[in-house]
Amino acid sequence: MPALAELEAAYAKARRDPSFRKEFKSYLREYVGRETPLYFAERLTRQIGGAKIYLKREDLCHTGAHKINNTIGQILLARRMGKQRIIAETGAGQHGVATATVAARFGLTCEIFMGKEDIRRQALNVFRMKLLGAKVRAVEAGSQTLKDAMNEALRDWVTNVRSTYYLIGSVAGPHPYPMMVRDFQSVIGAEARRQILKKEGRLPDYLVACVGGGSNSMGLFYPFVRDRGVKMLGVEAAGHGIPTGKHSASIQGGAVGILHGSKSYVLQNDRGQITETHSIAAGLDYPGVGPELSYLRDSGRVEFASATDRDAIAAIKLLAEVEGIIPALESAHAIAAVAKVARRLTSRQVVIVNLSGRGDKDMMTVGEYLGVKL
Amino acid sequence: MSGPQSYSRNVVSSLAMLKREQKLQTMNRIGKKFTELKQRGETALIPFITAGDPDLDITLEIMKALAEAGADCIELGIPFSDPTADGPTIQRSSERALKRPVSLPAIFRLVKRFRASFDVPVVLFGYYNPFFRLGLEKFAREAAHAGADGVLCVDLPPEESAELKHWTDAFGLDLIFLLSPTSDAKRIQQVARASRGFIYYVSVTGVTGARRSFDDQLRAQVARVRRESSLPIGVGFGISTPEQAAWIAGFADAAVVGSALVERIEKTQDRKKKAKQAGAFVAQLKRALRQAARLA
Numbered sequence: 001m002p003a004l005a006e007l008e009a010a011y012a013k014a015r016r017d018p019s020f021r022k023e024f025k026s027y028l029r030e031y032v033g034r035e036t037p038l039y040f041a042e043r044l045t046r047q048i049g050g051a052k053i054y055l056k057r058e059d060l061c062h063t064g065a066h067k068i069n070n071t072i073g074q075i076l077l078a079r080r081m082g083k084q085r086i087i088a089e090t091g092a093g094q095h096g097v098a099t100a101t102v103a104a105r106f107g108l109t110c111e112i113f114m115g116k117e118d119i120r121r122q123a124l125n126v127f128r129m130k131l132l133g134a135k136v137r138a139v140e141a142g143s144q145t146l147k148d149a150m151n152e153a154l155r156d157w158v159t160n161v162r163s164t165y166y167l168i169g170s171v172a173g174p175h176p177y178p179m180m181v182r183d184f185q186s187v188i189g190a191e192a193r194r195q196i197l198k199k200e201g202r203l204p205d206y207l208v209a210c211v212g213g214g215s216n217s218m219g220l221f222y223p224f225v226r227d228r229g230v231k232m233l234g235v236e237a238a239g240h241g242i243p244t245g246k247h248s249a250s251i252q253g254g255a256v257g258i259l260h261g262s263k264s265y266v267l268q269n270d271r272g273q274i275t276e277t278h279s280i281a282a283g284l285d286y287p288g289v290g291p292e293l294s295y296l297r298d299s300g301r302v303e304f305a306s307a308t309d310r311d312a313i314a315a316i317k318l319l320a321e322v323e324g325i326i327p328a329l330e331s332a333h334a335i336a337a338v339a340k341v342a343r344r345l346t347s348r349q350v351v352i353v354n355l356s357g358r359g360d361k362d363m364m365t366v367g368e369y370l371g372v373k374l
Numbered sequence: 375m376s377g378p379q380s381y382s383r384n385v386v387s388s389l390a391m392l393k394r395e396q397k398l399q400t401m402n403r404i405g406k407k408f409t410e411l412k413q414r415g416e417t418a419l420i421p422f423i424t425a426g427d428p429d430l431d432i433t434l435e436i437m438k439a440l441a442e443a444g445a446d447c448i449e450l451g452i453p454f455s456d457p458t459a460d461g462p463t464i465q466r467s468s469e470r471a472l473k474r475p476v477s478l479p480a481i482f483r484l485v486k487r488f489r490a491s492f493d494v495p496v497v498l499f500g501y502y503n504p505f506f507r508l509g510l511e512k513f514a515r516e517a518a519h520a521g522a523d524g525v526l527c528v529d530l531p532p533e534e535s536a537e538l539k540h541w542t543d544a545f546g547l548d549l550i551f552l553l554s555p556t557s558d559a560k561r562i563q564q565v566a567r568a569s570r571g572f573i574y575y576v577s578v579t580g581v582t583g584a585r586r587s588f589d590d591q592l593r594a595q596v597a598r599v600r601r602e603s604s605l606p607i608g609v610g611f612g613i614s615t616p617e618q619a620a621w622i623a624g625f626a627d628a629a630v631v632g633s634a635l636v637e638r639i640e641k642t643q644d645r646k647k648k649a650k651q652a653g654a655f656v657a658q659l660k661r662a663l664r665q666a667a668r669l670a
Contacts, residue, residue, distance in 0.1 A: 001531050002556040141465055147456060154458045159580035161556060258502045259456065261529065271477045272507030273455040 003161045004261075008176045010081050015183070020076065027072045028187060031105065032062045034069075036188075038195035038352070043322040051205065051345035053338060055325070055355040056192045056220065065328065065357030066188060066216045067098035067169060073184030075102040078165035085109045085160065088167045089153040091118055091146030091212070092283035092330065093125025094357055095169030100134035110134040113153045115144035118282050125361050143276040146286045150260055170213025171290030174261025178290050185219025192352055193223050200350055206341055207232045209354040210333040211304070212248065212284035214293040216356035221302065231303065234293060235337040237279035238306035246278040249306050250289040251297055257288075264291040280309035280365060281329035283357075307336035313369055315339070316359060328357035329365065403495035403523045404548050404571040407446055408606040408627060416667040417623035418446035419660050420608060422499060422632030423639065423652070424464065425450050425481045426471030432648055434487055436639065439653030441494040444660035449526070449630060452481060452500030459501075459528040461583030463633040467640065478508050482520035489521030497524035497550065497571075505538065514541035524548035524571045532568040539568065552576050555595055559602075566603035572628060575599060576611045584634045585612035593625045616662035623666040631659060 014020040028034040036057045045053045058066035071088075078086060086103045087110075090096030096112040103110035112129055116138045119126050129136050142148040150173070157166040171178040171185075189207075196204050207224060209217035211234040224230045239247035247253055250265045257266035259274060267275045267287035279285045296302040307315070315335035320326045327335055331354070338353045345351065359366070367374045401409075411418050421440050425433050433450075440448055453471035457464060485496055498517055505513045505527065517525065525547050530538060532551055542549040548571025553562060556579055565573060577592055578585060592609070599607055609622050610630025622629040635655055642651040 002554075002558060002561060142455065142469075151456050151458045155461070155581045158459070161579055255507075258506055258529070260458070266503070268503065268507065270507070271475065272504035273472060274503070275455075 003157065004174055004176070006081070011077060011176050011180050014077055014080060020080070023076055024073055024184075027076070028069065032068050032072060033060065034187065035191045036060050038192055038199065040199070041323050044319065045342070047318070047322050048339050048342045050342040050347065051349040051351045052347065053342055054196065054204070054350065054352045056188060056352055058188060058216065058354060058356045059325070059327065059331070059358035063094070063098050063101050064360060065094040065098065066185065066219060066354070067095045068101065069187055069219065070169065070181050070184040070215060071095070071098040071102045071167060074165070074167045074180070075106055075108070078108070078167065079106060081165065083163065083165035085111070085164045086167050087111050087113065087153050087156050087164055088169060089113045089146065089149035090169065091115070091149070091285055092281065092328075093118070093122040093129065093361065094283060094328070096134070096136070097125050097128050097132070099167050099169070100129040100132035103134060104132045111156070112136050113139055113149040113156070115139050115146060115149050117144040118146065118149070121282050121365060122361060123364070145277070145282070147259075147274065147288070154260070170215045170286070171218045171292060172213040172260060172262060172264070172286070172288055178262060178292055181215050182218045182222055182290075182292060185215050186222045188216065188219035188354065189221060189223035192220060196350065196352060202350070203227050203230050204352045205229070205231060205345060205349040206351040207354075208235065208334050208338045208341060208351060210235045210237070210284060210330050210356065211251070211289060211293065212237065212281070212286050212330065213288065214290035216354050218290060218293060220352070220354045221296070225296070225301065232301065233337060233341060234297070234302050234304045235333045236304060236306045237281055237284035237333055238308040239278040239280070241308055242306060247306070248277040248279040248284050248286060250287060251294065251304050252306055254287070259288040262288070262291045264294040265289050280312060280369065281333065283328070283330040284333065305337045305340070307333040309369070311336035313366060316366060325355070326359035327355055328359050329362045331356045332359070402546055402548060403493065404447060404497070407495055408572065411446060412627070414667065415670060417626060417663050418606070418608070418628035419444065419619070419656065419663055420447045420449055420610070420628050420630045421445050421635050421656050422449040422451055422630060423636060424453055424467040424471050425484060426453055426474065426476035427467045427636070427639065428470055428645060429474065430476065430480060430484050432645060434484055435649035436652045437488045438492065439649040440656050441492045443653040443657040445494055445656055446628070447495040447497060449497045449499045449632070450481070450485070452478065452498055452504060454501040454504060457501065459581055461581040461633060463584070463637050463640070464582050467636045478504060478513065479516065482516045482522075485517070485520040485522050495523040496521065497526055498522050499526045499528070502527050502530045510538050510541045514538075514545045514547055518545035518547050522547065524550050526550040526552070526574060528552065532564050535568065548572075550574055553599055555579055555589070555591070562599055562602045566599070566605065569603070569605055572606040572608050573599060573603060574630070575607055575609045575626070577609050578612050580611070582611050582633050584614035584637065588612065588618070596625050616659050619659050620662040620666040623663050624670070629659075629663065
């Protein structure tokens, strides 16, 4: 708790500090490669038939996903706080890579906690992290996935709290993380809003993003929350299908609970034990979801849908074939849902999908799913 | 057991005082135990075990053995799937317990069976989600009716605890909070205000688990807490030997021993001998504390 209070105070100060904001923006531009394009997916639009589909190309960020927007913000904060050692949890490895990257860039020690099962699924990202100088610590407890990695990172943090900064990758965990990660990721929505006004002269009708913990969706949605005419759709991972119980759809298949220091929708049994999740996308394999997203769902501001493993694979193939873009398995869930949403709309309407990451890291998994030996 | 009580600010002060006095008279088992030990100049021994490791029947046997060996209070761990405050020993213990669908009502029945023959206070030590899922009112009511005396919810800081505290107060359960070496003066005051029964001082920064040595600062840190509160102070996390317990006795009102005990239970292969081994270890610790009291 004192560590959270220290972090909260440091962030409150940095947030108001123009030099911090300037520094953050400068790294986003020079190092991450922002702004990312808002790309009109012309052939996808034609193929689906309905609303115009724009892709917010977060896959073009340095390291291949939106995760780095947040790690840049937090590493700048960690430096201000004088912390020498950075720890992080990771599921798919994208946040781990983004953390290892910024730690290398600023010369800080870095340790990444990752479930043993995820290490197996994401061997490429594990290698990337090591190449970036980070130590990857295998977590063998529980289901050996993201939540267990987070448990272990929290344990490490309370043990080494004086020297260590815990860099959480999603809008989950205890306050102030959900707020802070949302703020850093809001660059996605802020840019998209500006870009669509320029290209279409109007705001979009729909925003679509995949939801695991919720960082890319909050990043896209947040700057539009007050734009009443803009509908928002969060897409959760239905895995083998929500009725099978093998999924990661916390909002649609869970109940209100407390996990990792926040109250939100959580996948749990009737005894309050957190249940194991499944998704082909390791980055969505988390039994909780950001508390603010849960709130936006309860207030009716954000709608939710889901896509199965199979839908995601089909969406990867679709986007690869018609646009020449291979999305990450996580982002493919959003693509799968947009196909359904856009079809219901007219050609004068506009949808923005957050293409949160690129699919290079997933080629082994996709190959395995399709029965192709690589 | 006292029923739900709500104190209205409008009540004349004499009535409030009367009620406070009644409260003292109805002081629960934790308060009575500490008062009794204080008179003897003795430090309380609080062993921790996980409910359901390896099953609830054996847990009952272990609880009885602990009580007979001189435990002054038992911390009964409620197993949770994601024990973020626990080190590997208690994590494994939790995992073993959760191999069966161990529920809170089943744990309450366990406490009730223990309470039928023992007066040793029981503190339920767990994580918030299982309590929350059962419903906080139901949780507090059933825990109190079963004969539990206190609740320690490791992942619930005082600023988020109003709802749980409302119900634990209403049913006469002591809600216990943690302090640690990183807690500042403001935090200490806040926890001192919110706590009932005793204050649990976490001896190290980190998770539960046996440790070889302690920071010399510990004594001073406990003294710092004592300046802010008249409640007894228990020290835990890492205490694993009779010598360490005796050292703790020099400045704290209770020593909590968890992982070292849980490990003994784990390593005793024969299920029938687990309770006996646990009892023997606790008797050893208790002897050290009694000796420390005599020397003081």
